[in-house]
Amino acid sequence: MPGQLLFQPNPPPDPSQLPDSILDYRVQLKIKGQFRRAADYIAAAMIFLRSNTLVTRQITPDDIKPRLLGHWGTCPGLVLVYAHINRLIRKTGIDALYVVGPGHGAPAILSCLWLENSLSAFYPKYSRDKQGLHNLIAAFSAPGGFPSHVNAETPGSIHEGGELGYALGVSFGAVMDKPDLVCVCVIGDGEAETGPTATAWHGYKYIDPAESGAVLPIVHVNGFKISERTIYGTMDDKEMTALFTGYGYQVRFVEDLKNIDEDLAASMDWALERFTRSRRPRVAGTPSSSPAGPCSFYGWSGPKELHGEYMEGSFKAHQVPLPEAKTDAGERKMLQTWLESYGPRELFGEDGVPNEKILSVIPDVEEKKLGQRKEAFAAYTALNVPEWIQSGVKKGSEQSCMKVVGEFLHEVVKENPSTFRIFSPDELVSNKLDAVLRDSGRNFQWDVASRAKGGRVIEILSEHTCQAMLQGYTLTGRTGLFPSYEASWASEHNGFSHQNPSFIGAVLNLKPAAARQTTHPVWLSPEEADRHCIAGASVWKFASTEGGVNPDVVLVTFEVIAAAALLRQLAPALRVRVVNVTDLMVVGPTGSHPHALSDVGYASLFTQDKPGLLFGRPNLDRISIEGYREEGTTTSPFSMMLLNHTSRYHVAAEAIRGAAMSNPQVEIDAHELISYVLHLAEKAKDYAIEHGADPEGTFDAPKFD
Structure with a gap:
């Protein structure tokens, strides 16, 4: 059933739901404010400073990095959410992950990780003291330090900063089969414009609260991307209400900047309570996710304006708000004022250790800290794989x-x-x-x-x-x-029938792979196949001439068995070695992958100099490669191979061309034979056009003497 869908105005926090009293609650939130000030200070300093990292004196040009990299605009919002996840962890003991869609806001995440002492758990040089803080600030976006986006080496991270649009989908995947896990996901309003995010809003429809955890999406509506307004930033409350009601969410706006901590705290408590209620008892079909939409100025707490133009609250705060601070004395003075406004002397002691109020915000159980969740670095559960x-x-x-x-x-x-x-x-x-x-x-x-x-x-x-x-x-x-559908070159569909994802190509580094869905001849017994797969590639002697010894040509492609049989009939003088590859990584250059063949092993399969239909090794001028060719049509399985030039006829023609270079007995008839096999290819194509199917017996197993 659909969720209960309303946008609600945010009332003041209900005293009956507060820990002790309104006063104590607000004191706690004020302490959270110190955590935020400390993290914002560190994040800003990371973008600019190479020395004088606690600003104990006037900032000089030498204190500023020669190259300023980083994205300030989203950082205060990310820190705000981080602080309030910590509050929820300390209050309720939940297990939480933090997925950051605006991953270019790495300074925000790294500063919080340093405050909670999670960086030092993995990188001792970033200890929670004066030297560790200096190391973090000085090395950010510099050789040997963290990059300007959240990367795989960032503790607690399961989402790379450059994966624009994927944070929400990643979060839903993370909580599946982890019923006690809450994944807080911040989606930038620029990121929210992407197709992946738009579809991922439906992810809760695949979450069974009885077996999986909850996703708490937080749309960070600060209004800007690099140099333009965002779509969400131009939508009024009614339009946002209609959008998310349609998606199936009940939403709260968090937009009281004067009381932002109280506002966000009440909203996150509300959202977490809804998740808890959905599991007690379980209500099938009730969404376990509720987005809260905080609204804050872009570059909140940073410089208000520069050279007569607004900075805070505009796209100009997106990256480096004071780009000429190293060479411009005026901008350098503004940087000094900005950093000192956070009160670093109050926040950090002489030894650089954060004060007790800041530390009191951090979960007191190590494995509860966002940067030390084992789900993010050490939670692999091996499959029980049947024999x-x-x-x-x-x-x-x-x-x-x-x-x-x-x-x-x-x-x-x-x-x-x-x-x-x-x-x-x-x-x-x-x-x-x-x-x-x-x-x-x-x-x-x-x-x-x-x-x-x-x-x-x-x-x-x-x-x-x-x-x-x-x-x-x-x-x-x-x-x-x-x-994947598009991974197959040999189905009857030729064309980018869905979204042309580059997933398979990225994983295999654009190396060709083929799989067919029709019935296949079974050439090996299970025991023989086991040995073959362990090796990753081997010579198939039964399909080769003379057991594959001293070949004129090496065939490594999809239709090789049929091509080898055809060549035996048409060109008996042509010596063929058939090699079958089950692990594409074995043919990469030596050392490129743990499975890659040594040079000796490679030569033993593919020879030193014979032509072949393979790829990626020395003497590439002898190699011919055929694969997918976009034709944008639907046809029969064999016609697909004809279109892609991977049919037995094209393989045979290429083999004859290659063998003719070294075997005079093949060379003398090469032109005639090539013309004939390509004629057979055209006849097969004509047959498919006329009859709407491939010639009968096309995929019957070839016979070898």
């Missing part, structure tokens, strides 16, 4: 490899009911992996047939959301699978 060889099929038969994989994955799901999920862009059935749905179905809480069944499949058409959820799920210690 795959039991799923092996009979040598000499024909089977659908994808159906066999589907049956194997069904066993994986049974053995790992809370540590394995499949994130599929609506292609599970067409990829013939639907055996995984046999017992539990999908996990879609808005579908009465799927709700509360413990399904392991998240199926949503957005590849962006699938990849984001996969990232959040795996980086918090579990295992996920992403079935």
Whole structure:
């Protein structure tokens, strides 16, 4: 059922819900203010200072970094949220992760991590004292220090600062199968303009509160991106209400800047209480997520204006508010005033240690600290993987490899009911992996047939959301699978049928991979396949001439078996070695990957100088590569290979060309043979056009003597 959807005006905090009294509550929030001042000070200093990091004297040009990098505008808002997550942890004992969409605001996160002493847990040079603070500030965005965005080395991080639009999807993936985890996710209003974020708002519809935790989305509406207003920044409250009501959320605006701590505290308490209520008792279909939308000035607490132009509250605060501070005395004086306004002498002692009020904000249990959550760095749970060889099929038969994989994955799901999920862009059935749905179905809480069944499949058409959820799920210690449609060159679909994701290309560094969904000949027994996969690549002697010894050409591609059989008929003088590769990483240059073959191992498979259909090694002028070619059409499986020049005929033609360079017996008939096999390719294409199907027997297993 849909959630209960209203925008509410924010009332003053209800005294009956406060810890002791309004007065004590406000004292606590004032202490949170000291934490914020300290973190804001450190964040600003990180952008500018290389020395004099506590501003104990006048700032000189030598104190300022030669190259100013960083993004100030979003930092105060990120610090504000960090402080209030700490408040919730101390008040309720929750387990929390903090996912930061505006990841370029790294100074904010790093400053909070230093205050809670989490940096030193991983990097001793950033100890929580004067020297450690100097090391952090001076090295930021400099060689040997942290970069200007939240990166993988940032403690507590499961989301890279450059992944614009993916924070919310990552957060939903992180809480799956972790029922006690609350993921607080800040979405920048610039980031909120992206397609990945727009779709990820539906993520709560895949969260079963009985088995998974909660996401608390916080939209940081500060109005600007680099040099333009944001869409959210131009929307009034009614329009925002309509938008999020449609998404299925109940939302609070947090916009009382004079009482921002009270306002945000009440809203986060409200949101957390809704999550707790949704699990006690469990109410199927009730959203476990409620976004709170804080509104703050861009560059809040920084310089108000510069050279007659507004800074705070404008896009000019996005990066470095005082860009000429090193060379301009006026800007340098403004920097001095700005940093001193935080009161560093009050916040830090002579030894650089934060005062007791600041420390009292930080969780007193180490593993509860946001920078030391094991989900972010040491939570991997190994899969209980069934013995795959039991799923092996009979040598000499024909089977659908994808159906066999589907049956194997069904066993994986049974053995790992809370540590394995499949994130599929609506292609599970067409990829013939639907055996995984046999017992539990999908996990879609808005579908009465799927709700509360413990399904392991998240199926949503957005590849962006699938990849984001996969990232959040795996980086918090579990295992996920992403079935991709565009990874296949050999289906009957040619064209970017969905969103042309670069996911597979990025993972494999654009190395070609192929998979076919029709039935396949089974060339190896399970035991032989096991040895072959351990090696990653090996010579298939049964398909090679003379056992693959002294070849004229090496074939390493999809249709090689059929091509090898064709060459035996048409060019018996051509000596062929067939190599099958199961691990693409073995063919990379030596040392490029742990599985990469040594030069000796590579030469033993692919020879030193013979032509081949492979890639990535020395003497590339002898190598021919064929793969996906965008034709934007739907056709038959074999016609797809013809279009992509990966058919047995194209492989055979290329093999003849290569062999002709070294084998005179092949050279004498090369032109005639190449013309003939390409003629066969055209005949196969004509047949498919006329009959709407491939010639009968196209995919029958070739016969070898």
